[in-house]
Amino acid sequence: MMQTIKKWAFLLGAFLLLPAWLSAQNNLKEISGKVLDQMGQPIEGAEISGKEGAISMRTNAEGLFVIRVDPADALLIEADGYASRRVAVSSVVAGEQIALEALDFHLTEKDEVQLPFGTMKKRRITGGVTAIDPKEILTYDNEQLFGGVLNSRVPGLFGGSNIRGLGDALVVVDGIPRSAGSLNLQEIDQISVLRGISARMLYGAQADKGVIMVTTKRGKAFKRTMNITGETGTLDPISFPDYLGAADYMGLYNEALVNDGQDPLYNQQQIQATRNGTDRVLYPDEDFYNSTYLKDRAAFQKLIMESSGGNQAAQYYVNLGWNRIGTLLNLGEGAEENTDRINLRGNVDYQLNDWLKMSLDGIALIDITRGPRYSNFDGQNNTADDFWSISTGIWPNAYPTLIPAGRLEDSGLLPSAVLVGGDRVLGGTSNAQFSEVNLYGELTRNGFQVNTNRVVQINTGLDFDLGGIARGLTAKAYLSFDFINSFIRQQENAYAIYQPVLGMDTTGNQVVAYNKIGVDEKRDDQTIPNGNIGFNRRLGLYGVLDYDRTYDNDNSLKITGVAYRDQFEELGVLQTAKNLHFGLRGNYMIQNKYIVEATGVYAGSPRFTGDQQFAFSPSLGLGWVLTEEPFLASSSLFQYLKLNASWGILNTDQGVNNYYLYRTSYVEPSANFDRIYDYNNEVSSNNALNIVTGNPNIGWVKRREINFGLEALLGKSLWLEANYFNTESYDQITKLTSTYPSVLGGEDFTPFENFEAYSDQGVELGLQLNQGRGDFRYSIGANFVYAEPTAAEVNEPDALLAYRKREGQPTDGMFAYVAEGLFRDQADIDNHALQTFGAVQPGDIKYQDLNGDGIINQNDQQLIGNSRSRFQYGLNIRLGFKNLDLFVQGIGQTGAERYFNDPYYWVFGNRKYSTEVLGRWTPETAGTATYPRLSSTSNPNNFRNSTFWLYEDNWFNLRRVQLTYALPLEVNGIKKVSIYLRGANLLTVSKIREKRELNIGSTPQTRSFAVGLNASF
Template structure:
């Protein structure tokens, strides 16, 4: 089924400042430098924007929210961040970090966010450990400022209008085309010309249904989403605070039955507090509570709209078609608990004893309930009494979420009329009932689940500037987070040590070494500790004399190389959690007995041991170029990257003798999973913007984009034909039979290779790739990529 496309066509925004204050020049006393001073949050630290090395992009959400409205925290990233297109550099699932804690990106609204940093390069993500190997989206929420209390209230309301609906065929059209399809297959018509005429005439849509589930009989022309958010911030030199509370409610397009009351709502309260205990100790304490509800009537409207045939059923039938003296039919109908508006009863048939309209009225309802509590605290201890520039920082956070469904599940009766025509008037002669009304009155609680995540990190930072030109930074880090979820035996864990050493001379020449030592229980004892080193070099060309008289305000060239060891991809289709894949599986198998002991069965190996299994490695080289021209009239950022994901798990049969596998019944194999597969990605992302101030209006016109190419470099294959080899082809490749047009005559079919099934003129003709005169799986070839290589934002 096509999805409904929705657009925001009407909006209202109101911002009220209840207490006005003048601009402040002091830097707030929180742990981080104020982002208004061009600082950027990266992994476990804050850096000046000018000192950013390659593979990092940032969005100033506070400024963005003043220019555009959004109701999802990451909705701007596709357009604002080069290299982001639902994932980062095409690598897959990225890690989301909110205020230093691993959390959901959808539990924070854009209005609460100060800044979003996207860490793309290997050197940028390495300190977060193994599970950040495919990139990090780092969200920083707003914090209080020194100054008088400010209260800001925002009201937003929007109307969503369907842009297009799927074309719903009328009954007569459907029945005609269905007959035509049967005729093409040599079958007799399913519907007579009289039936088709009656359904198309519209004279009695209850006897001859012509259902359109996208009609205005069931759907509103638009629906509304409204929200109100209040922000309170301020503070003194000792304490700053930021508090926000908000509520939004969204309605639905459906206006039939209980579905007319469908809604989604969210209420939240967030509080961020920065406390300066003394000249040496600073503390941040944050908390967030979210109440999310989604109420729906128990009808799968959109799915059934894609499958329910328009001529099959009339969902509501008027009582007026019942004969007054037909007491049997009246007694049956009056026994129903669901007479809609006292005028209609539910229509049904033996093939369709229920229908989506009746479901919306009588099948019950369900309310999805989600409650989430988050708390984190950060400590910053200045150890300058021991060593100037030395800090100890620690973070601890918890995230608890619980969800469940509550509602009522009912059964209801439908009625199939037998029609007659008396004196030129259609009437119902008899009624057949399907199902019966059952309403327990008991509320059901189902799908109860929970998820608990804790984050803990501690680090020593050292930052000093010597002789005004030599800037040094060092970090030693321990980081751990773990998630436990209902229904999951193993917890999702990330544990790593981190090390960073950076130096720059006059903010012109840069060198950075960042590394992590991950630890994974997915690997065998003795091989659970890894090492992920990265090195980055930077050169600010505009710091050189030969760039003094050029149009460039700033021009920064960076180059980075590194290896990240990760366990994200230590998983298989039958073991999504990925634990104990290094161990053999030995089990009883077979159905027959053997030897002298009755009932003894065969022994099966499902796989063998591999105590040398190790991390999967992201090996990467990247080059970045960032700068601006003509007093920031033009700003640009480009990154070229090449990375290999090496050591993917496979059962590589070609590495082992044939007798390692038992062919026949019962099957058995001692071939283990090994680090074998290799994939390659390369590409370039770019962002270019033109900035111009016209009077009091700031104009910005920009474009972001990415070109990528992914290739399968290594697989254990056993294809009979070289053209079926996956190596050298795209990771997201499409494979299938290649069309050679359509069959036009029976003679052409007879002369062609044997196709799939029974073929008639008008069917697709496929190419016999291997020349065996039979179309089968051996004729499947590479058809192309499943996406487009070039993406623009």
């Protein structure tokens, strides 16, 4: 496969390069001209493009340019703040000066923002929208994928997709909700983050938590582009779990047994022999995080090639991308593990006549991951433990990984054994906890597995210019099919393991016997496990009627009507997910300074019935550009100042997964069935059925939202955007279990109702400062968001203690016990409230008796923290000098807490011991211990959520640093070549940095380093 990829990459690269070099033709002639504004002043930095964009340059301070083009060609003139213009070369040769029309701020072509089912100039938008230009970002930050580009760049965003703390936003790609995680940034023309309710309303019920719109690239008339980006780099693991060696584990496990009143399992001779390394077969000590199993780093590569262009009649765009991510594993099939992703995108727009244009897109994505086959693979659920999860569970003394083959000579097993490296066999144990698995064998002898995911998308659209009916009237019809296929194939090899068993001969001497477990098998065929073929389909279609008219008095009216439907079918899922709505948006701008926008959506849902099946959602937006008023028109401080406000109520069915909440039905109890009576001579019997009460009046969840904001340009270099938002999600669907008595039939009898409500409010701020002097330039961007979620109305018992009530508390509140340290001795236990989680001993966690009743139980839980940060911020710094650019990006948060309660930290029973237990309580460390006493049981007293396991999760991460150098090339046909060095995830500052950077049971967190090249033709 790799050779095929390289061949196609070479051929496409040659295809892209050929037209650029052919542009150096003998008939090109040098011409000069001058670009002015309407007042006759020269325009510096205007871009002059010829030969459909294959040749370009910029004007100097006097507005002059010199360019080599074909005399029969035409030039495209573009400049920020001006309307673009196309002029014939013959006009320039004749000495005609080129004048460009100045446009008001945020009303230029570059200010066109993608909104639901259309575009709108940024000045006309009534708040809560940020547009990202990937092309501009890629000049200084070669972000790998779509998922990372939004981090720290958009005010109001927590991470990369959580808008204002509401949860993951709806992601829309080219008009239809789709996953964008696999998109290369080079494929994307614009990303619009729609936070305000007025801006996102036209996506109906799906727009509940915000919308992130991704618009992919298309060809542009007379703008030929050709780009190649290549990159290679490494992923360096930050840390691995730190588990104790076998001797320490054995000693501490003995201590845990003694603490629980049991006899030690290991004698001192065993422990000492293990510590001395006397015999690694009889006294194993295995560590899996070493060079046998792991490399120092994993490699990754990326190659992306794109080409676009066209003329007035037809435009095209094509993109081919290949990404490979290697592995940290260093053994057998593990060393060959990798993920390859191939993206192919192509589209064409063709002007059929003067009023009809057609578009056709074809997209293919192939994602292939190859790695070892693990024995515990679940074919039905497509799940399996892997190296990282298996290694966290195997005790260091569980079994020897490899046994010298000579040790089997007296057992009679050697002739049939399959040797590893010619002189060893795989060790193992029949202990069910380890599933008769040898990690070395899993990587080298168990075969391989290939996961393949394929996506094919076909989009087609018709654009109608209905200006003959009414000036400014257009229409669009759009149809999209997505086909998503996945399957797994395996080579199902097997391996035998050999378990050493200690015994005594008749003379009392120690002997070792070996038991063979399993069989060795190497298969030539490959299989697809049962249930591991997936096929999903998505259908999306919509029709748009749009009226966009600007009048002579600087008044503008834009009306958009939409009929929309999409559905997603999953193999094996009975109900098809469907969305249907009709919408109308009207935006009226008066004298380029007053904006009024109203939107209404009428949506239907299959999750409700009767009068509740359809709902109407309205929104209203207002804007006022104050700098157009006389009292600010001449302000030296405010070059631009706009106030905006929006309000809306959105009805949504998102998150309502059950389609039949309105219907009363009978279901079998989830527990063992209760036999009512036998009949037919006890041949047959009836089983109990529970009544599930339906509620035909159950209806839509509603979100009421207001937003007040401002946008300002201070001086000529500081951009500021700020918003206050307040949103309430009410009529949440829940069971009023605290209202209905349980004697009526319990939870099944209790119907779902619209009751609970949750509110979120906060502020967001974005700043961007751009300055330059001579060859030096700099840009500083900062984004902040503060959001406070509150449970406004919750169904809970009236008699509930005040400190246990959720109502009025943070929605993400963490309710648990307040730890008071560890019990010092028996007297401390005797003088404390009775804890009801089993017998306690000195060294166990002591909890606060909040209600003073002398008993510690669930009534002693209170709010101890919140799981989401309240404040998140991002910083972007860009420094430039001549051809050199340095970009630094950081992101941080405050105001969150986090439990560390996975098996690495909660060590009890027969779990593997991490270094966390070294601070354990013993009688000698009673005054300094940082960890409870060890226990060989589950110890429910110690291992439950409490402040003992809670940490402040405040941090700052130096996310990316990139140094870019644009080579000073002057080669005809090559516009720009740049090389870059990049580091990512370089530094985390936090009190719990080591805990935050440690992954348990999954691939380690990594720092990445890359070198790349980008060429434009």
